[in-house]
Amino acid sequence: MSEPLVRVWQEEIVIPTYLTGDPDKNPMFFEKRVYQGSSGVVYPNPVIEKVYDEKTDKTYTGLFLENAYLKIMILPELGGRVQMAYDKIAGRHFIYYNQVIKPALVGLCGPWISGGIEFNWPQHHRPSTFSPVDFSLEENADGSKTVWINEVENMFHTKGMAGFTLYPDKAYLEISAKLFNRTPLPQTFLWWANPAVKVNDHYQSVFPPDVNAVFDHGKKDVSSFPIATGTYYKVDYSPGTDISRYKNIPVPTSYMAIRSGYDFMGGYEHDARAGVLHVADHHVSPGKKQWTWGNGDFGRAWDRNLTDEDGPYIELMAGVFTDNQPDFSWLMPYEEKSFVQYFLPYRELGLVNNATKDILVSMQQAGDLLTVRVFVTSPQKGLVLRLFHDNRLLDQTRFSATPEDLFVRTLPVAPGIRARECRLAGRRRRGKRAAQR
Incomplete structure (x- = not known):
């Protein structure tokens, strides 16, 4: 047993x-x-x-x-x-x-x-x-x-x-x-x-x-x-x-x-x-x-x-x-x-920018590189992460994560864009119909 x-x-x-x-x-x-x-x-x-x-x-x-x-x-x-x-x-x-x-x-x-x-x-x-x-x-x-x-x-x-x-x-x-x-x-x-x-x-x-x-x-x-x-x-x-x-x-x-x-x-x-x-x-x-x-x-x-x-x-x-x-x-x-x-x-996030009991996120910048880290407290599938600046979509990615392995996304941003001016939005995908709404 x-x-x-x-x-x-x-x-x-x-x-x-x-x-x-x-x-x-x-x-x-x-x-x-x-x-x-x-x-x-x-x-x-x-x-x-x-x-x-x-x-x-x-x-x-x-x-x-x-x-x-x-x-x-x-x-x-x-x-x-x-x-x-x-x-x-x-x-x-x-x-x-x-x-x-x-x-x-x-x-x-x-x-x-x-x-x-x-x-x-x-x-x-x-x-x-x-x-x-x-x-x-x-x-x-x-x-x-x-x-x-x-x-x-x-x-x-x-x-x-x-x-x-x-x-x-x-x-x-x-x-x-x-x-x-x-x-x-x-x-x-x-x-x-x-x-x-x-x-x-x-x-x-x-x-x-x-x-x-x-x-x-x-x-x-x-x-x-x-x-x-x-x-x-x-x-x-x-x-x-x-x-x-x-x-x-x-x-x-x-x-x-x-x-x-x-x-x-x-x-x-x-x-x-x-x-x-x-x-x-x-x-x-x-x-x-x-x-x-x-x-x-x-x-x-x-x-x-x-x-x-x-x-x-x-x-x-x-x-x-x-x-x-x-x-x-x-x-x-x-x-x-x-x-x-x-x-x-x-682990690994440094200073957290936002958190629920299920998902924690941090966003850190080094020069023109912006790194987003996501830590989850249970296995999560079909997550969608969006990065905005002045309501303009800079990046969108779909991923899965577990408590053992956090998700890390690093991307270049245009000169003059600062992490504090950006915002993250996320949701869990629930099939094609939900993804299209």
């Missing part, structure tokens, strides 16, 4: 872990405590204020999803976070993989760890980020498999569920979230998916081409983007510094995109020629954020606080129902909100 196209299973795994102290037995009321720009109230959640320096091997329950393209590991004992996301084609972790559980007292209730994908809900750095949640494994009729995590959080008694799904022929991780207010009163919440990404001097954040400015928390300050020309986070970036590149940001810094009409954001490692994208409907998920500890002594000290050997990272955060922090949304009595987010690895 052949192996199933998608596998889901539960397995005990051992991870080196720095242990934490016991929770304070007395509830913490601190009504005026501020955390991430908003209330730091955590009652009735317990607070832990001790992390030990000794490391020991600890056994965890690992929940695994795997298909031909990806392998995912989720840890329900640590808030249901995605601890590992591996690209089998490229042979690399497309999400920062921290091989040790090394908490620092960063979270709302104390311990917090770097790496993976954390889900910040109903407050930033989630009260249960270091606590166990319920889970179940599901096999679907279409051959896909899902890991569900679920909790009723203690602060507002709202219910949050996230379903992690792999499909047989798709090179992306789908995350379906459902948030439900079980109470007769309106309740506040926020939801930011918080993936970590490995960085070095070759790393560059990938924001959509219409992002020309970024805000900090609460929109108190603004900077042009990607080239900063003024002072931002007390750093003078004049006469011009590319702050999409990790190496150029020396201090802890956040920035959030202003009004993007695109559905994607991500990051690219130029040395590895590979990256990661988040894709979601920008009307539902407008939040596009980068956070770094900074490429300096302070940042390197925090690297040592949070990992033993895996080095620096940044957070590429994706928020729903808001484009800034600490903005909150409302759940009316007995209301449910649901939405879908996608995370996917990609």
Whole structure:
């Protein structure tokens, strides 16, 4: 009997872990405590204020999803976070993989760890980020498999569920979230998916081409983007510094995109020629954020606080129902909100110009040569790509592609034509009748 196209299973795994102290037995009321720009109230959640320096091997329950393209590991004992996301084609972790559980007292209730994908809900750095949640494994009729995590959080008694799904022929991780207010009163919440990404001097954040400015928390300050020309986070970036590149940001810094009409954001490692994208409907998920500890002594000290050997990272955060922090949304009595987010690895494209969960495109120019690259997350046949300049068709080509092999088209263009002035249009052919319309 052949192996199933998608596998889901539960397995005990051992991870080196720095242990934490016991929770304070007395509830913490601190009504005026501020955390991430908003209330730091955590009652009735317990607070832990001790992390030990000794490391020991600890056994965890690992929940695994795997298909031909990806392998995912989720840890329900640590808030249901995605601890590992591996690209089998490229042979690399497309999400920062921290091989040790090394908490620092960063979270709302104390311990917090770097790496993976954390889900910040109903407050930033989630009260249960270091606590166990319920889970179940599901096999679907279409051959896909899902890991569900679920909790009723203690602060507002709202219910949050996230379903992690792999499909047989798709090179992306789908995350379906459902948030439900079980109470007769309106309740506040926020939801930011918080993936970590490995960085070095070759790393560059990938924001959509219409992002020309970024805000900090609460929109108190603004900077042009990607080239900063003024002072931002007390750093003078004049006469011009590319702050999409990790190496150029020396201090802890956040920035959030202003009004993007695109559905994607991500990051690219130029040395590895590979990256990661988040894709979601920008009307539902407008939040596009980068956070770094900074490429300096302070940042390197925090690297040592949070990992033993895996080095620096940044957070590429994706928020729903808001484009800034600490903005909150409302759940009316007995209301449910649901939405879908996608995370996917990609290769060779460099900075992406546009993307859906199915197709990613980039367009780059060197002199009078224009190169278009197309990456797909599932086998695609009968695609048609058109290149326009001033509404004039410059090129049309038909092709097929797979996640293993991207499509590349290089063509000469007349002097004076620039890539930024061109646009791409594409469709899938559906027989002669569709092609003639």
